[in-house]
Amino acid sequence: MRWTKGDRDGGPPGPRGYHHGNLKEALLRAALELIAEKGPAGFTFADAARWAGVSPAAPYRHFRDRDELIANVARRGFELFAEALTTAWDDGKPELMQAFDRLGRAYLDFAKHQPAYYSAMFEAGVSLDTDPALRTASETAFAVLRSAAEKLVALMPSQGRPPALMVALHVWSMTHGIASLFGRGDAARRALPMPPEELLEAAMLIYLRGLGLTTGLPRG
Amino acid sequence: MRWTKGDRDGGPPGPRGYHHGNLKEALLRAALELIAEKGPAGFTFADAARWAGVSPAAPYRHFRDRDELIANVARRGFELFAEALTTAWDDGKPELMQAFDRLGRAYLDFAKHQPAYYSAMFEAGVSLDTDPALRTASETAFAVLRSAAEKLVALMPSQGRPPALMVALHVWSMTHGIASLFGRGDAARRALPMPPEELLEAAMLIYLRGLGLTTGLPRG
DNA sequence: TGTACATCAGTGAACGCGCGTTCACTGATGTAC
């Protein structure tokens, strides 16, 4: 395997003749790297081309414009996110509360270790209507939270059960709030007296107790 | 009062000779309008000058660069935010739960009706270290939440009281999460089966019950 | 009250730069026969 361009200055490795061979992929990676470096607004279409080692006109073969590129990053982000959440939740096995704890941690983990995807998904101002696949991916991710909420609610006595959708929205909001405010290596980050994971875990324990679910979490 | 420039195309009214007289103020307003229109990344220093009706060199008399301008918007945002929260909380009078409910609503209200300030404060990537006054303003705002949390915690039996700081962080995260995900007129907004205010109120009721505080809110 | 002068805040022209986008082109790849 040989490469002649694109592997200097942090650029991606890759075989390279006249045709790049995998430019679409390379541009998505470029966007990701550049978002991680300078935020979703901090890079240009030309930057992405440069990073991938191609001429500034090349990206037009794959994306209409910068927005379409970012929307693609967001879509892929939601897909990976949904995957990570699904794996962590694992249908509530072997024990519901344990799985629920894993789910929250997986959420924070994603925000922390994939900040570029997370930004593209939630902060780049990409409308979900840009692309049906984007909305679908986003809904698939939320569906995991929703299904977890359903199993939790099912533990409660049938009278006085709150709507599972609402519980899912609460969980999502709390987790997203913690991730946004404290969960990333941002410059804008705020100091915290405890790790975000513990802050979340404590919040969820209190919330679940409020729902009447008294089962403790593994390491509460 | 006469004005010769700056009142076309949405620009601010104002008397205007050779000297603007109030350019610093006008630039802050310009930034605010432009952020509201196109997001914190969607405008340039030159745009702000144009909006204020002055030459592109004029802003340099008041701000080192665009970042300093945005940091100033953020600072002022935190000041107004702190004020709004303080007023709503009103030291927990006349009744703690009622005041707590008002506090949450005031938070959501600010995010909804001052989206430009809110963006500058939380999403523009402005580091709090840019300017000591910025950090101070941000801490003053949080102090309101913290003091509310302290009064809430004080209602609990003294054994098993959670740290007030943690409770404040929970409240902040939940509210910020709801505001970010559902609370604004964004293109990126998500649909919701209920108004954000009710979602928050329900969350807080459950959370407080989890803390052992069973007093109901006025319109739970 | 008037005059001289210092200071301040905005002007407008200029610059170099990088961006987005287009275009005719060309090298590489795949396919029909």
Place this chain on the structure above:
DNA sequence: TGTACATCAGTGAACGCGCGTTCACTGATGTAC
């Protein structure tokens, strides 16, 4: 297996544009006397 040809993906030069920033300047304001 070889050849002709269509299609595809990237080139590189070019363009107009607006940005950030600087500069010597100038009009307005304030102040000392």
